[in-house]
Amino acid sequence: MTSATYARIYAVVRRIRRGRVATYGQVAQLAGLPGQARLVGYALAALPDGSDVPWHRVVNARGGISPRADTGWGDAQRALLQGERVVFAGDTLSLARYQWRPRRRAR
DNA sequence: GCAATGACGCTCT
DNA sequence: CAGAGCGCCATTG
Numbered sequence: 001m002t003s004a005t006y007a008r009i010y011a012v013v014r015r016i017r018r019g020r021v022a023t024y025g026q027v028a029q030l031a032g033l034p035g036q037a038r039l040v041g042y043a044l045a046a047l048p049d050g051s052d053v054p055w056h057r058v059v060n061a062r063g064g065i066s067p068r069a070d071t072g073w074g075d076a077q078r079a080l081l082q083g084e085r086v087v088f089a090g091d092t093l094s095l096a097r098y099q100w101r102p103r104r105r106a107r
Numbered sequence: 108g109c110a111a112t113g114a115c116g117c118t119c120t
Numbered sequence: 121c122a123g124a125g126c127g128c129c130a131t132t133g
Contacts (some may be wrong), residue, residue, distance in 0.1 A: 002111095024115050024116080025117095028115085037116060039113095041115055042112095045113075059114095060114080061117085088118085
C-alpha cells in the first residue's frame, strides 16, 4: 500500500460483512478520517485487482455507485452486490436497509 | 515545492 | 427535483 492512511481505510472496508454496504463518508469516519470521503474513494481507486478488500461494498452517500474511470466496473459492482442479496431500486439501493452497522471494538 | 486531479459530501440556487 | 459550487486531503507530474 502506498501509505498508512490507505491501510486504515482498507482495514475498515474489510470489516464490512456480506450483504451490507457502507458509504465513503462512513468509512472515512471509521478510519479516523472524518469528512475525507474523497480519500476513501482515492484509496479504493488505487486498490490492486484481486485484493482482499471488498471495495464493491462501498457506495456513495446516496446509496449509488459513483462513476469511475472504467464504466464496466461500475456495472460489475452492482452485480456483485446483488449477488450478496442487496437489491437495487433503480440506480441506488436503500441505505436505511443495507447500510453496515459496525460494532464498537473498543470496550 | 507548486499545481492539477480525484470511486465524495453537503448546501445553495 | 436537478445542477453547480466549495471544502477536505493524499497522490502524482
